[in-house]
Amino acid sequence: MPLNVDRVSAGYGKVVVLHDISIAVGQGEHVGLFGPNGHGKTTLLRAISGLIRPSSGSITFDGAAITTLAPRQIVDRGLVQSPQGNTLFPRMTVLENLTLGAYAGRAWGKRRESLARVFALFPKLAQRQGQLARTLSGGERQMVSVGMALMGAPSLLMLDEPTLGLAPKIKDELAEAISAIAATGVTMLVVDQDIELLLGVCQRLYYIENGRVSLETREGERIDRQQILEMYFGTAQR
Amino acid sequence: MSVDTLVAILVSGFVAGSLYALMASGLSLVWGTLRMFNFAHGTLLMLGAYAAWYFSDSKGLDLGLSVGIPAALILLALGGILLYALLVRPFIARPGADLVVIITTLAGASFLQNAAQEGFGPRYKQLDRVVKGQVEVLNTAIGLQELLIIILTPIVLLLLALFLKRTKLGLAIRAVEQNHDSALLAGVNVGRIYPLIFAVSAVLAALAGIMLGGLFFITPVMGSDPLLRAFIVVVFGGLGSLPGTIVGAYVIGIIEAIAVFVVGLYWAPVVLFIVLILVMILRPTGLMGGKV
Amino acid sequence: MSGRGLGWSPRQIALWVVGIAIFLLLPRVITDPYLLHVAILGMLFSIVASNWDLTLGYAGVFNFAHIAFFGIGAYTSGILAVRFGVSPWIGIIAGAIAAVIVAAIVSVPAIRLRGIYVALLTFAFAQLALALIVSQTSFTGGISGLVGVPGLSIGDYQFREHPVAYFYLIGAVLLASTLFLRRVVTSDFGLSLVALRDFEEYAVSRGVPLARQRFLAFLFSSVFTGAAGALYVHYLLVASPEVFGFSLGTLFLSMILVGGAATIYGPVVAGIVLTYISEMMAPLGPIRFMVLALLIIVTMWFVPQGVWGLVARGFSRRKTEGDGVIG
Numbered sequence: 001m002p003l004n005v006d007r008v009s010a011g012y013g014k015v016v017v018l019h020d021i022s023i024a025v026g027q028g029e030h031v032g033l034f035g036p037n038g039h040g041k042t043t044l045l046r047a048i049s050g051l052i053r054p055s056s057g058s059i060t061f062d063g064a065a066i067t068t069l070a071p072r073q074i075v076d077r078g079l080v081q082s083p084q085g086n087t088l089f090p091r092m093t094v095l096e097n098l099t100l101g102a103y104a105g106r107a108w109g110k111r112r113e114s115l116a117r118v119f120a121l122f123p124k125l126a127q128r129q130g131q132l133a134r135t136l137s138g139g140e141r142q143m144v145s146v147g148m149a150l151m152g153a154p155s156l157l158m159l160d161e162p163t164l165g166l167a168p169k170i171k172d173e174l175a176e177a178i179s180a181i182a183a184t185g186v187t188m189l190v191v192d193q194d195i196e197l198l199l200g201v202c203q204r205l206y207y208i209e210n211g212r213v214s215l216e217t218r219e220g221e222r223i224d225r226q227q228i229l230e231m232y233f234g235t236a237q238r
Numbered sequence: 239m240s241v242d243t244l245v246a247i248l249v250s251g252f253v254a255g256s257l258y259a260l261m262a263s264g265l266s267l268v269w270g271t272l273r274m275f276n277f278a279h280g281t282l283l284m285l286g287a288y289a290a291w292y293f294s295d296s297k298g299l300d301l302g303l304s305v306g307i308p309a310a311l312i313l314l315a316l317g318g319i320l321l322y323a324l325l326v327r328p329f330i331a332r333p334g335a336d337l338v339v340i341i342t343t344l345a346g347a348s349f350l351q352n353a354a355q356e357g358f359g360p361r362y363k364q365l366d367r368v369v370k371g372q373v374e375v376l377n378t379a380i381g382l383q384e385l386l387i388i389i390l391t392p393i394v395l396l397l398l399a400l401f402l403k404r405t406k407l408g409l410a411i412r413a414v415e416q417n418h419d420s421a422l423l424a425g426v427n428v429g430r431i432y433p434l435i436f437a438v439s440a441v442l443a444a445l446a447g448i449m450l451g452g453l454f455f456i457t458p459v460m461g462s463d464p465l466l467r468a469f470i471v472v473v474f475g476g477l478g479s480l481p482g483t484i485v486g487a488y489v490i491g492i493i494e495a496i497a498v499f500v501v502g503l504y505w506a507p508v509v510l511f512i513v514l515i516l517v518m519i520l521r522p523t524g525l526m527g528g529k530v
Numbered sequence: 531m532s533g534r535g536l537g538w539s540p541r542q543i544a545l546w547v548v549g550i551a552i553f554l555l556l557p558r559v560i561t562d563p564y565l566l567h568v569a570i571l572g573m574l575f576s577i578v579a580s581n582w583d584l585t586l587g588y589a590g591v592f593n594f595a596h597i598a599f600f601g602i603g604a605y606t607s608g609i610l611a612v613r614f615g616v617s618p619w620i621g622i623i624a625g626a627i628a629a630v631i632v633a634a635i636v637s638v639p640a641i642r643l644r645g646i647y648v649a650l651l652t653f654a655f656a657q658l659a660l661a662l663i664v665s666q667t668s669f670t671g672g673i674s675g676l677v678g679v680p681g682l683s684i685g686d687y688q689f690r691e692h693p694v695a696y697f698y699l700i701g702a703v704l705l706a707s708t709l710f711l712r713r714v715v716t717s718d719f720g721l722s723l724v725a726l727r728d729f730e731e732y733a734v735s736r737g738v739p740l741a742r743q744r745f746l747a748f749l750f751s752s753v754f755t756g757a758a759g760a761l762y763v764h765y766l767l768v769a770s771p772e773v774f775g776f777s778l779g780t781l782f783l784s785m786i787l788v789g790g791a792a793t794i795y796g797p798v799v800a801g802i803v804l805t806y807i808s809e810m811m812a813p814l815g816p817i818r819f820m821v822l823a824l825l826i827i828v829t830m831w832f833v834p835q836g837v838w839g840l841v842a843r844g845f846s847r848r849k850t851e852g853d854g855v856i857g
Contacts, residue, residue: 075423089416100421103426275650332834337592345826348777349823504666
């Protein structure tokens with residue numbers, strides 16, 4: 001397993017958000033996280049990326065413990081998280097944002113090839129490369145966000161709500177791009193509200209509620225779309 | 239108003255504006271990235287002047303200005319890093335760190351001022367002028383040193399802008415300024431950007447000190463007034479906005495020069511204070527609408 | 531936070547009894563006039579520091595204009611006495627009133643601004659006040675100060691011939707000031723200040739009037755500070771611009787921080803102790819201010835809640851006081 005999160009608890013100050021949570025992502029696997037808002041999905045990604053330090057538990061990546069590493073060390077190992085689309089560098093151009101995605105040591109040397117790949121995936125960004133990030137539309141920001149993560153030359157790509165707040169048409173466009181990324185064989189961990197997107201891309205799903213995994217689907221298991229939808233909306237209303 | 243008065247006001251306004259721009263851009267960089275104010279920034283100006291004097295003057299190491307100025311700038315870069323390590327770094331993770339740092343940097347300023355008083359004694363010192371002599375502009379004599387300051391400062395600021403815009407480190411600094419978490423996710427070593435910013439801002443302050451030290455006496459408190467003006471400038475220009483800060487510096491410099499001419503030296507600070515209050519109340523995001 | 535019931539715990543009553551006993555007996559123990567002088571200064575500075583604690587510690591407002599309240603009290607009374615022959619007793623009241631008026635003026639823009647802007651504005655104001663005092667030489671004596679300030683007297687009884695009289699008078703003012711501050715911080719008003727400091731949004735949403743409470747905090751903190759400034763000039767018989775100065779400001783700040791922000795007692799005790807230490811270091815010249823600055827920095831490193839906060843916490847094991855922004 002390239003990524004192993006083992007009984008991790010974490011939070012902000014005295015507020016504990018994650019309670020003994022465990023997930024794993026295998027080589028080349030595409031895993032999805034879903035569940036109601038404010039129940040710890042983003043916090044889990046932040047803990048994996050090193051933005052917050054777990055109070056207990058351990059996280060290993062490619063066999064090495066990364067629990068206490070700084071974010072830049074984690075990024076440099078190829079474990080790259082896309083920032084949420086509304087958290088770009090607002091007063092920088094698209095090109096500067098993407099370039100920053102390749103800041104970590106290993107990725108910097110490959111930034112020209114990576115840029116070509118991102119522009120091939122999102123031709124719109126090539127046209128807008130001189131534009132300031134804060135003037136982009138929501139869909140374009142999400143593209144920049146995914147593009148920034150790709151610039152980091154990921155061996156495991158973590159996407160944080162790549163279709164958040166998008167109109168259906170643009171959502172489809174992004175879903176297509178994400179499928180294309182998945183097809184390249186990169187290992188992926190995707191958080192999103194859109195079950196359809198996750199079901200289309202991921203082999204396995206974790207349902208996260210109250211900072212715990214309350215349901216996970218096994219590999220090879222047929223996913224009952226209807227069942228998941230019912231459970232999701234059933235609990236979300238509670 | 240006669241032409242030579244106008245020229246004199248403009249010259250003194252632009253000289254002051256240049257000094258304020260150097261001071262305020264350093265403050266603004268620190269504010270933009272750390273959301274903190276360095277109240278010891280004025281003492282960095284003072285130390286820059288003393289260091290240059292000590293290295294260059296015949297009563298010091300007598301190495302001349304060509305060695306003294308670079309040596310002072312290097313020393314102050316290290317001083318900026320040290321200041322960060324002792325007065326800012328230990329508090330950065332605490333709640334209310336911005337306010338704690340006001341106190342620690344104020345204490346640091348008091349320490350350094352008194353250290354300068356103790357170390358260099360009460361006798362006033364002055365740096366040699368880099369260029370001596372005067373030129374006639376519109377029948378008004380202008381000191382070459384003043385002219386040099388007016389010309390050199392925009393070049394320095396341009397270099398700073400290029401550094402921020404064109405280099406990898408500059409990109410990282412702007413990234414930390416605009417979005418701390420995303421900068422971390424991109425792999426920026428934020429812990430190393432902070433001391434770098436302090437080094438850059440200390441060098442800019444030292445440069446202002448060296449310029450000032452050639453015009454007036456070097457004293458332990460010589461940094462207080464420029465610091466106060468720089469505060470007004472960063473509020474005026476919009477905290478954290480570098481272009482706003484630089485424009486603001488020249489505007490404040492000119493306003494002050496006019497105020498000195500109209501209401502006199504002693505009442506000019508009152509005019510500036512009123513400007514400060516008006517800006518804070520009417521346009522708290524500053525001239526260029528930076529973020530609060 | 532300071533709980534209301536904590537206003538008069540047995541420990542506090544004991545503290546007051548011991549404090550007052552020491553105060554009454556001290557002049558009998560101290561025969562050295564210089565030590566008596568240091569004690570008088572210490573009590574004056576205690577007043578300034580503990581009142582500053584109201585805005586800085588309790589309200590969490592970074593008010594650097596406090597030093598100007600002290601200076602304005604000093605110069606008001608000094609100028610009234612020297613230029614207009616007004617009795618120093620009236621001058622003390624006038625000094626307090628002048629400080630309150632100035633506090634009201636400064637606080638109007640200050641309370642509307644957020645943290646860092648308050649610090650900038652009040653810092654600029656204190657510097658401005660100093661610049662103005664120095665510039666009006668004909669009135670204030672300029673940089674060399676206002677000399678020939680009369681001492682206090684009752685009939686033919688001249689205080690300056692009897693320093694013990696200054697000791698008891700200033701001690702009584704310190705006592706009154708401390709009682710006043712305790713009353714303020716344990717009242718509903720004091721609690722609301724702390725609430726605004728620690729949970730601003732919540733307190734405002736519960737209807738605590740932010741601007742009004744902070745405005746009042748400025749006023750309350752300036753009354754005894756202005757009076758202390760006036761007493762200071764009628765004791766030293768000179769008003770010099772250093773009452774606005776950076777060095778004195780640093781000294782006051784160290785009293786609050788070393789003593790313990792948001793504790794009142796901490797700055798009172800630290801005021802007297804640090805004045806003593808500072809005066810003992812006077813022959814060292816600038817080094818004494820370097821030591822004081824270091825003391826502030828080291829305190830912030832190791833005991834951010836201050837000595838009083840540390841002791842109080844150790845005793846009561848209850849999270850009561852001194853957990854402010856800088857505590």
